[in-house]
Amino acid sequence: MKLTKVLMATSALTVGAGAAFADGHMASDMTIVSWGGAYQNSQLKAYVEPYLEANPDVNIVWDESSAEAVAKLRAMSETGNITWDLVDVEAADSMRLCDEGLAMEVDYDQLAEGNDGSSAEDDFGDSIVSDCFIPQIVFSTTVGYRSDMVGDTPPESICAIFDTEMYPGKRALNKRPLANMEWALLCDGVAKDDIYDVMATEEGQEQAFAKLDTIKDDVIWWTAAAETPQLLADGEIVMGSTYNGRLFSAIAEQDQPIGMLWDAQMLDFDGWVIPEDLPEDRLARVMDFLYFATDTQRLADQAAYISYGPARASSAPLVGKHAELGIEMAPHMPTDPANSKNVFVTQYDFWADYRDDLDAKFQAWLAN
Amino acid sequence: MTDTTSQSGPMLAADGTPLKKSLHRAQRRQKVRALMLIAPLLLFILVTFIAPIFDMLLRSVENDIVPDTLPRTVVALQDWDNASGEAPDEETFRAFYTDFALAEEQKAHTRLGSRLNFEMSGISSVFRSTGRDVGKFDTDYYTDQFVDADEVYEDPVQWSEWMADDGVASALPQTADAYAGWVKVLNEEGDDPLDEDIPDFVYTALYHDLAAGANPPVLPSVDVSGWDDISLKEQFIDSNEDWADPDIWATIKAFSGPYTAGYFANSIDLQSTPEGFAQRDEDERIYIKLFIRTMVMSLAITGMCILLGYPIAYLLSHLPARKANLLMILVLLPFWTSLLVRTSAWKVLLQNQGVINDILVWIGIVSDDNRLALINNANGTIIAMTHILLPFMILPLFSVMKTINPSYVRAAKSMGANDWTAFWRVYFPNSVPGIGAGSILVFILSIGYYITPELVGGVDGVFISNRIAYHISSSLNWGLAAALGSILLVLVLGLYYVYDRVVGIDNVKLGG
Numbered sequence: 001m002k003l004t005k006v007l008m009a010t011s012a013l014t015v016g017a018g019a020a021f022a023d024g025h026m027a028s029d030m031t032i033v034s035w036g037g038a039y040q041n042s043q044l045k046a047y048v049e050p051y052l053e054a055n056p057d058v059n060i061v062w063d064e065s066s067a068e069a070v071a072k073l074r075a076m077s078e079t080g081n082i083t084w085d086l087v088d089v090e091a092a093d094s095m096r097l098c099d100e101g102l103a104m105e106v107d108y109d110q111l112a113e114g115n116d117g118s119s120a121e122d123d124f125g126d127s128i129v130s131d132c133f134i135p136q137i138v139f140s141t142t143v144g145y146r147s148d149m150v151g152d153t154p155p156e157s158i159c160a161i162f163d164t165e166m167y168p169g170k171r172a173l174n175k176r177p178l179a180n181m182e183w184a185l186l187c188d189g190v191a192k193d194d195i196y197d198v199m200a201t202e203e204g205q206e207q208a209f210a211k212l213d214t215i216k217d218d219v220i221w222w223t224a225a226a227e228t229p230q231l232l233a234d235g236e237i238v239m240g241s242t243y244n245g246r247l248f249s250a251i252a253e254q255d256q257p258i259g260m261l262w263d264a265q266m267l268d269f270d271g272w273v274i275p276e277d278l279p280e281d282r283l284a285r286v287m288d289f290l291y292f293a294t295d296t297q298r299l300a301d302q303a304a305y306i307s308y309g310p311a312r313a314s315s316a317p318l319v320g321k322h323a324e325l326g327i328e329m330a331p332h333m334p335t336d337p338a339n340s341k342n343v344f345v346t347q348y349d350f351w352a353d354y355r356d357d358l359d360a361k362f363q364a365w366l367a368n
Numbered sequence: 369m370t371d372t373t374s375q376s377g378p379m380l381a382a383d384g385t386p387l388k389k390s391l392h393r394a395q396r397r398q399k400v401r402a403l404m405l406i407a408p409l410l411l412f413i414l415v416t417f418i419a420p421i422f423d424m425l426l427r428s429v430e431n432d433i434v435p436d437t438l439p440r441t442v443v444a445l446q447d448w449d450n451a452s453g454e455a456p457d458e459e460t461f462r463a464f465y466t467d468f469a470l471a472e473e474q475k476a477h478t479r480l481g482s483r484l485n486f487e488m489s490g491i492s493s494v495f496r497s498t499g500r501d502v503g504k505f506d507t508d509y510y511t512d513q514f515v516d517a518d519e520v521y522e523d524p525v526q527w528s529e530w531m532a533d534d535g536v537a538s539a540l541p542q543t544a545d546a547y548a549g550w551v552k553v554l555n556e557e558g559d560d561p562l563d564e565d566i567p568d569f570v571y572t573a574l575y576h577d578l579a580a581g582a583n584p585p586v587l588p589s590v591d592v593s594g595w596d597d598i599s600l601k602e603q604f605i606d607s608n609e610d611w612a613d614p615d616i617w618a619t620i621k622a623f624s625g626p627y628t629a630g631y632f633a634n635s636i637d638l639q640s641t642p643e644g645f646a647q648r649d650e651d652e653r654i655y656i657k658l659f660i661r662t663m664v665m666s667l668a669i670t671g672m673c674i675l676l677g678y679p680i681a682y683l684l685s686h687l688p689a690r691k692a693n694l695l696m697i698l699v700l701l702p703f704w705t706s707l708l709v710r711t712s713a714w715k716v717l718l719q720n721q722g723v724i725n726d727i728l729v730w731i732g733i734v735s736d737d738n739r740l741a742l743i744n745n746a747n748g749t750i751i752a753m754t755h756i757l758l759p760f761m762i763l764p765l766f767s768v769m770k771t772i773n774p775s776y777v778r779a780a781k782s783m784g785a786n787d788w789t790a791f792w793r794v795y796f797p798n799s800v801p802g803i804g805a806g807s808i809l810v811f812i813l814s815i816g817y818y819i820t821p822e823l824v825g826g827v828d829g830v831f832i833s834n835r836i837a838y839h840i841s842s843s844l845n846w847g848l849a850a851a852l853g854s855i856l857l858v859l860v861l862g863l864y865y866v867y868d869r870v871v872g873i874d875n876v877k878l879g880g
Binding site (some may be wrong): 022066067071074096098099100101170220223234235236242349352353354355356357359360361363364365366367368 | 420433474475476478479481482485486489490492493651652653657658719720744777822826827828835840841842843844845846
């Protein structure tokens, strides 16, 4: 009896000491999950390297698993062994992770205020699509075309996708319903404001598929965003959808004969989520990093390496020139006024609810 | 031997124990030693192969989340008739309120919503929107009333003493149940129930207990007869009108057991309706079609591998060793190259403006505006996968052909058979075990392939594995992925059985 008491007292002491230790202490290792490629490089240059300079004792490990982040986080949570500290995901995935209780809800007061004094929450504004999401960039899904294959009349409207008489040839589209169904309805005469209401109905979905039917034989469906620029460069397709940053690098960095449309671009966000149940010392490190990495200046810096817009409103005026090419980046941002005359903002609530259903219908439509 | 021993008593070993026993012991020792030798491998296979497969099979029927998250609702729903065309009664909504408030505390309601959304689209948003509202229900009225009546009702320490009292707990069953649920959630989150405010739903349960005429000891008496009766059904429907829709409740009821056949039904294109499982609309059926396509295309790929691999293996086994070795390296070289590199190479070769089409146009076989569609369809998958899997056909064929004695064919010829007869009647039957082994390898590998079809298969060249991958990594519908995987496993085992009956598994040789 006595022994147990002593044991219990000791263990209580140890636990207490551990907690006290964690309070003032930050882990020195941090695993960051991202997408690899040019995007990860922009993160490295804009805020990871500066952060490491200021904190030389920190060791950062990269994991390029963002594409499978949702499944992997779920597996980690089931085994109770969370090896990631900070994960870069698309907005839609952040909703899923938040819903599943796999990502932590964020207290936006712990992030840096905008340089104009606005609170982080106001500064991010609409880009906070779920309680677990710390936005970094705005990107858009838009259409690029082969400028030497469209004659003297380059397309100006998104509906060029459906105009196979004017622009014969294959087109590449994303192998999922998102964006394709919105564009189909828009080009079938549905008013932009009504699109999601129409798409929620059975008839509306049929209408969208019927419109897509008209080009079904002319479409190459992509699953990786890099496919479209490659297919354009090879002359396999006359036009195709992809992310605006990919088109920017094909046009500005690789000088390909490609033009791009900003009409009816689908705006989307990408940002951080923090896995649920991180130990305190690791969480403290992550919050310290995030305070630095998502402030106004750092997000603006990122735009010097990739043509995605900063998610903070206060960062926009600070966007400068491309780090290597020296061209002004602002006109290449999806949020630039000249580019955003006709914009779709992806309706995450709609897609969270209808994703499984519409995906099943879309796949069946593809297969039939 | 046995006769002699039975006549003269048990035969004894040198140390005096009966020989039979001694032999047994020696054999057992040997068995244990053999077992110890394979133990690491056995353990490895158990942990990394058998256990995951078993876990996967289990996932395809597991449905704990519904009864675990909504235990009170599931019980209350048993009396509800889902053909009534109306949402359940107030009683059920009370149980649901307690369940839902507790689930919201743990953020489990969103997870449950996503799970039920697999069965009925739109449920997820109903759960999420109500999750935001459930803390703002008008039931704080009860909290205020109780605290106004006696301030001691606000004290969590007092509550914990009351609830520890058996007399109180049995007099107030709903309250005790709600309180216990709340304490459990707090304990799981590491919070102390003695420091936290008692939530509205516990006061609500207390009101309902007292309104039903309970007369608990210890608690300060409160007369609740004049209080407003807040309808929880209305609260839920105000929050989201879909709670009035009986279909939602039918779905919850249909999937309220700890196990479900729903995932398997989904994977053969059935859907759950209030009347049981029914076939999906024609334009929503995909899985059976994909299973059939996977089988047919895998067979086609196996056939192509036999046609292309047989002559090569024949050549290899009949050439002098030096030349054969050189050729063998050529066969193995692509085998050592990354799968992705090979598949990407096929993209360059096969695409419309690719090497093969360019050559065909240049020769004049096809016209420039009529180029062959060799990629992003079933052709692409068959071509690329045949190439990738060819070594798996050639290697077993080669090793079997190496062992066929050349004197058989010479003997046949010396007896008057022509070249063809000697080959077809003598050589070919001897090489069948190699074909069998190669076919099984190629077929089973191709049935589970997914990277190559994904990259070159377009729309009509993808396999069932691509859907499984989608449900694992993207839609998070692991139950459906597990059900599809289980069906695939059963199909492969079934085909193996048929193969065994028709060809005989003893006729399969991987080498001499």
